[in-house]
Amino acid sequence: MTYDTIRLEARGEVAWLVLNRPERLNAMSQTMLDEINAALDAVAADDGLRALVVTGAGSAFSSGFDLKDQMELRPQGVGQWRGLLRKDFDTVMRFWHFPKPTIAAVNGHCLAGAFELALACDVTVAADHALFGEPELKFGAGIVVMLLPWIVGPKLAKEIIMTGADRITAERAERIGIVNRVVPGPALEHTALTLARHVAAVDPSLMRQTKHALNRTFQIMGMGEALEAALDIDLHIEGEGCPDKIRFMEVARREGLRAALAWRDARFPAEDWTEGGTA
Structure with a gap:
């Protein structure tokens, strides 16, 4: 199968899935979500593939769910949002429930929905320049997949989500349990592939049952x-339409996403809490 927004290749027993919209920081559009699901179906069905690595093309892992889709689709009300959020949620959680081990190799910005996708993977390795975060509340959106408190605990999850932290360094991400290992950028691909080949050497039935037992906990x-x-x-947050989100999207449609992000950031104190807290 050919794909427009991702790449999928086999590296021996390892499936290598690349989010491939570098010109959009690999933002996860509706098309990309469809292709991710098709790729996961293909990997699950291939007995020759025993582990999966997901990474991003270019300078980012992914900026998250594509806001341009929302600008064009203009969903309104709970009914129109239900299917969109369900698709976002289910795609991310496929990595958690996937029958084979999943590894996120984070090579740059990893934000919002993409951050949640990395959290859903069994193991996350990151380049030393990677940046993580959940900026949704800063522009009036909710959290689609609330995995963070299960990974880092309530205090840190509340701080990160409530402040909209979006510059969490790889070093700090490792300290608080978001990341398993941080490596120099040039070593990321080799590290992820070596780890994937290691877990691929385990009997696949044993690996599947053990992952199920871990998730069952x-x-x-x-x-x-x-x-x-x-x-x-989150469905009610988006369906009812937070005033901040409405204003953000108005600026984005009129002046572009860069201007909307500037409007968003200008609303917060010049001394950014996240620089001294979660960054």
């Missing part, structure tokens, strides 16, 4: 129900 603690509840809250 979180299910027993109520993670699935909590994520669905958070998604329902």
Whole structure:
């Protein structure tokens, strides 16, 4: 199968999935989400592939779900938002539930929905220049996949999400458990591939059952129900339309996303809390 927004290749027993819209910082459009799901179907069905690495083309992992899609589609009301958010949520969570081990190799900015995708992977390795964050609240949006408190605990999750932190360094991300390992940028691909080949050497049935057992622990603690509840809250946030989000999108449509981001950032104190806190 040919793809327009991703690349998929086999490197021995490792599937190498690349988010491939570098001119848009690999923003995850509706088309890309469709292609990610098709690629995951193909990898799941191929017994010769025993691990999956996801990374980004160019200078970023991904800036998150594509705001340009929203600018063009202009969804309004809970009914129109329901299908869009369900697709976002389900695509991210496929990496959590995927029957084969998943590894995120983060090579630059990893924000919002893409940050959630990296969290959903079994292991995350990052280049030393990578930056992470959840900036959604800064422009009036909600969190689609509320995985962060399950990874770092409530205090850090509240700080990151409530401040809209979007410059969390790879070093700090490793300290608080978002990232397993940080390596120099040129070593990222080799590190991710070496790790993937290591886990691919394990019997696939054993790996699948063990991953299920690990994930089941979180299910027993109520993670699935909590994520669905958070998604329902986000559905009402988007469906009702936060004034900040409405204004942000108005500026974006009129003047472009760069101007909208400048408008967003100008609303916050000049002394950025995240520079001394989560950055």
